[in-house]
Amino acid sequence: MAGFDVPNHLALDRTGRVYSEPGRAAVVGNYDGDPDRAGALLVFRSEELSYDRRDVTAVKRILAERFAGMGWELPAVLKALEEADDVYFDAIAQIHVDRLVKGRVVLLGDAGYGATMGGMGTGVAIVGAYVLAGELALAGGDFRVAFAEYESRIRDFAKGCQKISGNAGPFFAPPTERRIRSRDRMYRLLASRPLARFFKRMTEKAATDIKLREYPF
């Protein structure tokens, strides 16, 4: 997936549009009400790519090739890509490790349980930082005790949050027309009143599924 700024030529105001073709999608959204700027998100299904992530020209070339011939606003988005100086490009991937702790090394946030886009990575990272700092304070700086407590307190919570964000790629870039239509139908349903409440409860359950301790600071 790639993200970069584009001019707000669709005059969007705190809303976004998704356009999908089999295996690729473009999102243009305005999230802060700035009348001039919008963000573009390009997502495509792919085998693992080999490229130099520091070579912005190569990254732009990959994107231009993958999105060539696509309809909707893509010609304007690809034009903006040529000028963009803020291109983010990476695979949609999650981090799953067996242990968060080894000796004096402890994994926190994305390093230990990155959930990727469409999820709660920021919240989980902040909760993880709170628990780790709190356990260190509680253990008087004994990192062995603190790391073990941190790991056992955060592991299941982080796993639960990863579970609800594991679908970002297939959501944005279904492989066939039929899957695009069924995605649209499903999300129309989920946005309907009774189901929207259920959807929200499901997210809140994962986000709050941890009992936080009060720490001495």
Ligand SMILES: Cc1cc2nc3c(=O)[nH]c(=O)nc-3n(C[C@H](O)[C@H](O)[C@H](O)COP(=O)(O)OP(=O)(O)OC[C@H]3O[C@@H](n4cnc5c(N)ncnc54)[C@H](O)[C@@H]3O)c2cc1C
């Ligand atoms: C496209 C996209 C959309 C997302 N959308 C959402 C969302 O809507 N909601 C959500 O909750 N989460 C979202 N996330 C996930 C969220 O961004 C991460 O889960 C969160 O930023 C993790 O925080 P972190 O502190 O663990 O890692 P990071 O935010 O990655 O921070 C790590 C920092 O370490 C720095 N660093 C790396 N190596 C070194 C080094 N050797 N020395 C010094 N510094 C170094 C990096 O520059 C970086 O600043 C999204 C992620 C992506 C990629």
